[in-house]
Amino acid sequence: MLRQPQSWAPGLFFPLLLAAVYASQFSRAVTIEGFPFPNVSFLDFVLPACVIQGVLFGSTNSASDLAADIENSFMDRLLVSPVSRGSILLSRLASAFIYGVAQAAVLISIFVLFGANIAGGFSSIISIVLIAAMLSVSMGSFGIAVALRTGSQEVVQSTFPLIFVAVFVSSAFFPVQLMEGWYGAIARKNPLTWVIDPTRRMAIEGFSWADFGQSLGIVLVIASIGILISIRQLRRRLVRAQ
Amino acid sequence: MSNPIEVTELSRSFGNLRAVDSINLTVTSGEVFGFLGPNGAGKSTAVRMLTTLLKPTSGSARVAGFDVVGDPSAVRKKIGVALQDAAIDPLMTGNELLRLQCVLHGLPKRSSLKRCGDLLERVGLTAAGDRRVGTYSGGMRRRLDLALSLVHEPEVLFLDEPTTGLDPTSRMALWEEVRNLNKDLGTTVFLTTQYLEEADQLAERIAIIDDGKIVREGSPASLKSAVGAPTLRVDVSENDLPLARKAMSHFGEERPARRNRIAIGLVSGTTGITDVLKALDDAGVEIHHVELDEPSLDDVFADATGRRLEGGQV
Numbered sequence: 001m002l003r004q005p006q007s008w009a010p011g012l013f014f015p016l017l018l019a020a021v022y023a024s025q026f027s028r029a030v031t032i033e034g035f036p037f038p039n040v041s042f043l044d045f046v047l048p049a050c051v052i053q054g055v056l057f058g059s060t061n062s063a064s065d066l067a068a069d070i071e072n073s074f075m076d077r078l079l080v081s082p083v084s085r086g087s088i089l090l091s092r093l094a095s096a097f098i099y100g101v102a103q104a105a106v107l108i109s110i111f112v113l114f115g116a117n118i119a120g121g122f123s124s125i126i127s128i129v130l131i132a133a134m135l136s137v138s139m140g141s142f143g144i145a146v147a148l149r150t151g152s153q154e155v156v157q158s159t160f161p162l163i164f165v166a167v168f169v170s171s172a173f174f175p176v177q178l179m180e181g182w183y184g185a186i187a188r189k190n191p192l193t194w195v196i197d198p199t200r201r202m203a204i205e206g207f208s209w210a211d212f213g214q215s216l217g218i219v220l221v222i223a224s225i226g227i228l229i230s231i232r233q234l235r236r237r238l239v240r241a242q
Numbered sequence: 243m244s245n246p247i248e249v250t251e252l253s254r255s256f257g258n259l260r261a262v263d264s265i266n267l268t269v270t271s272g273e274v275f276g277f278l279g280p281n282g283a284g285k286s287t288a289v290r291m292l293t294t295l296l297k298p299t300s301g302s303a304r305v306a307g308f309d310v311v312g313d314p315s316a317v318r319k320k321i322g323v324a325l326q327d328a329a330i331d332p333l334m335t336g337n338e339l340l341r342l343q344c345v346l347h348g349l350p351k352r353s354s355l356k357r358c359g360d361l362l363e364r365v366g367l368t369a370a371g372d373r374r375v376g377t378y379s380g381g382m383r384r385r386l387d388l389a390l391s392l393v394h395e396p397e398v399l400f401l402d403e404p405t406t407g408l409d410p411t412s413r414m415a416l417w418e419e420v421r422n423l424n425k426d427l428g429t430t431v432f433l434t435t436q437y438l439e440e441a442d443q444l445a446e447r448i449a450i451i452d453d454g455k456i457v458r459e460g461s462p463a464s465l466k467s468a469v470g471a472p473t474l475r476v477d478v479s480e481n482d483l484p485l486a487r488k489a490m491s492h493f494g495e496e497r498p499a500r501r502n503r504i505a506i507g508l509v510s511g512t513t514g515i516t517d518v519l520k521a522l523d524d525a526g527v528e529i530h531h532v533e534l535d536e537p538s539l540d541d542v543f544a545d546a547t548g549r550r551l552e553g554g555q556v
Contacts, residue, residue, distance in 0.1 A: 072329030077390075080293050080323040081346040082315055239297060 014057060016110060018050070037175075037204050043116045048128055048199040049172035051107045052192070055100045055132040056139055056163050062096040063143025063156045070151035079238075089234055092144050093137050093227065100136030104129040120207035127202055127212045134219040135195065139163060141226030148233035171196050194218050244307050245270050246398045246430040247292065252301035254287050261287040263454035264301065269398075269432060269447075274424050276445025277434040278539070280551055284454040285434040286326060289402050292432070293323045306397045319347075322396030322429075324387045326403045332376030336367055336386050339375065340393060347394040354393070361389040365419055381412025388419055392429075399423075401433040405440060417444055438539040438551060450543055457546040462539060469537040469545045471507035473497055474518060477531035478504065489525040493518050503531075512536065 037045060069075045078088055108118075108125060118124050147156050169183065170176075170192040179187050187193055195218050198211035247269035254262040262284040269275040279285050290296035292305055294314035303310045306320035330339060337358060344354035362371045365385040375383065384404060391399060401420065405413040421444065424431050435441050441448045442462050450458040450465075458465055471494060478486045480502055487496070490506050493514060499505035508514050515534060522529060543551045 069329075073325060074329045074331070076295055076325055077323075077329075078346065079295055080318060080321070080325070081343070082318040082348070083346050 014054075016050075016054075016107070018053070040204050041116070043111065043114065044118075044204055045200070046173060047108070047111050047116050047118070048203045049167075049196055050111070051104050051128060051132050052135060052196060052199065053167050053172060054107050055103050055136045056167060057160070058099055058103050059096055059136040059139035060143050060156060060160055060163070061099060062092050062140045063147045064153050065095075066092050066144055067147035067151060067153040067156045070147065071153060085234065085238065089144065089227075089230060093141060096136045096140030097133050100133030101129055103136075104132035118203050119205055120202045123207040124202045127207060127216075128199055131195065131199055131212075131215050131219055134216065134223055138219055138223035138226050141223060141230050145226065145230040145233045148230060148237050151237075166190065166192055171200075191218055191222060244304065246306055247275070247432060248304045249292070250302050252288070252291060252303050253299050254284075254291055254296065255299045260454050262291070262298075265449075265451070265454075265456050267449060267456070267459075269430060271430055272424070272428045273447060274420070274431040274433065274445050276441035276448035277432065277451060278436070278438070278441040278445075278448050278543075278551075279434075279451035280436060283451045285436075285451055286402055288451070289325075289400055289432070289434055293321060293325075293400055294318055319394070320397045322391035322394070322399045324384075324391040324399075324401050324404060326406065330375050330383060330386065330390075333374060335372050335374055336362065336378070336389075337371040339386065340389060343390045343393045349394065357393060361392055364392075364423070365389045366415075379412070381408055381415060384408060384412070384416055385419060388416070388423075392423065395427070396429065398430045398432065401431065403434055403436065405435070405437065413440070420444060436551070438543070442539055448539075450539075450546055452543075452547045458542060465542045466537045466539065467511050469541050471509050472512055472537065473505055473535040474508040474515060475499060475503055475505045475531075475533045475535070476518075476522065476529060477502055478522075478527055478529060482527045485525050486522060486527045489521045489527065490518060492521065508534070 066075075069078070075088075079085075108128065112118070118128075120127070143156055143159060146159060147153075150156070169186050170190040171187060172192065176184060176187045176193055176197075195215045198215040202208065202211050202215075245268050247267060249265055249267040251264045251266060252262060253260060253264050265288065267275075277285050277288065287296065291298050292303055292310060294310050294317050297311060305317045308314075308316040308320070310317050334342070340358040340361060341354060344351075344357065349357065358371075359368075362368045365388055367382060367386060367389065370378065370382060375386065378386065388401075388404070391401075404420070405416050408416065417440070420431060420433070423429055431444075433440075433444065445462065447461050448459070448465070449456045460468070474490075474494075476486060476490065483502065483504070486504050490496075490504055494506040494509040497505040497507055506518075508518070510517070512534065515532075519529070519532070540551055543549070
């Protein structure tokens with residue numbers, strides 16, 4: 001970690017920069033008629049979304065590392081040792097989780113330092129961190145599947161814009177209630193919206209088991225699909241010639 | 243005990259290409275076995291199958307007594323593998339990598355610390371153990387790679403082109419390491435190489451692979467002598483030529499030679515040279531110069547395939 005700051009530093013600064021830009025440019029958005037949370041600062045409004053965005057941006061790291069391992073044959077080194085095949089996958093998912101926790105914790109701390117307010121207190125913070133970390137695992141697992149399939153770092157990194165678009169066409173930075181046309185239609189169907197909305201309610205209105213259950217549930221479903229696909233891809237790679 | 247490597251009709255196809263085509267091999271315990279062939283001959287594919295990284299299309303292989311398909315994890319516990327250009331994280335130190343390797347093999351922490359120290363000493367990297375691998379030279383990396391493959395005291399060691407890309411000095415240093423560990427620990431070594439000299443110097447027995455098939459197998463010496471008798475050339479003064487020719491004619495067929503020189507194909511092989519020299523001495527011939535040219539492994543390769551091994555020098 002300390003020997004290679006370029007691997008984790010961008011994942012931290014990029015979302016912070018975006019958050020700073022949004023907070024200064026769109027802060028008057030809360031005064032738009034029909035805004036669902038009239039009495040909060042825009043900073044409070046974007047906090048959960050920024051945390052989730054930051055974690056998502058970092059989620060390709062784990063997959064990208066795996067692709068690098070395949071590219072430079074470090075994977076072969078692992079495969080000829082007696083470690084179990086599953087642990088190769090598990091370690092990557094665990095690293096995505098830990099990375100997600102760390103990133104979420106740091107981002108929340110910085111937001112709070114700049115005056116953001118989390119209504120739900122400690123339990124909301126823990127929930128947001130947990131949901132963000134599991135989201136990192138979900139997206140990480142799709143990235144891992146891509147890494148196993150292609151064995152190419154470039155392909156894994158090229159999925160990054162997809163994540164970027166997915167975040168933007170969601171309720172992350174603007175409430176879907178105020179969106180119109182096809183954009184709003186997509187955003188309302190975007191699973192990220194379903195995760196972000198309850199997470200945001202927990203931050204602004206206070207912790208609730210229902211919101212926690214909904215967002216964590218959706219994240220777990222996405223994670224299960226991603227993990228199943230990556231297990232399939234790992235099997236495929238083990239059988240296939242390289 | 244069964245042989246450490248037993249290969250029966252092993253094949254692997256990639257699409258229409260038969261990269262390895264029904265090879266049969268037996269490597270006995272404590273042997274250094276060389277797998278020689280040009281690039282793309284199927285050496286690495288064969289090694290990948292033997293080290294459980296690749297499933298054979300057909301045929302079977304047993305390594306250290308276990309089937310590579312039926313019981314791959316048992317095989318992995320018994321083998322050490324140094325793959326061709328398998329990456330080492332340049333940000334980690336040699337010591338850290340060795341510890342990691344010990345963890346991968348599930349060695350207890352206490353004994354692995356000592357083991358790592360011993361291995362670094364064995365490959366001459368004690369002083370560089372705490373330096374990042376990124377600062378190592380090519381030869382140092384290969385030696386670290388060798389140490390990494392030895393942490394769990396494997397019964398069979400696979401070295402895939404261990405010295406490709408190394409300078410001659412580093413190459414010879416690595417050969418010395420391989421010889422020593424074969425001698426000290428009795429480790430069976432299976433090495434692939436495209437260098438004739440490497441196979442000649444290191445391996446007690448070699449198999450030559452070309453186009454997925456094994457075309458020759460045996461000890462370097464026997465393969466060479468099978469190609470033909472070595473050429474013995476003797477320079478004598480012009481007056482002695484008839485005498486020398488007569489004395490040498492008993493030992494083999496005369497071969498073309500330059501002026502004042504007689505060349506024969508020495509039927510009895512290299513060991514016959516003393517008899518020839520003695521006969522010449524008895525005949526009262528004064529010898530100015532003697533040279534003996536053995537067929538090289540390249541000649542063996544050429545004899546088997548009709549081609550010269552590219553880049554090979556003997």
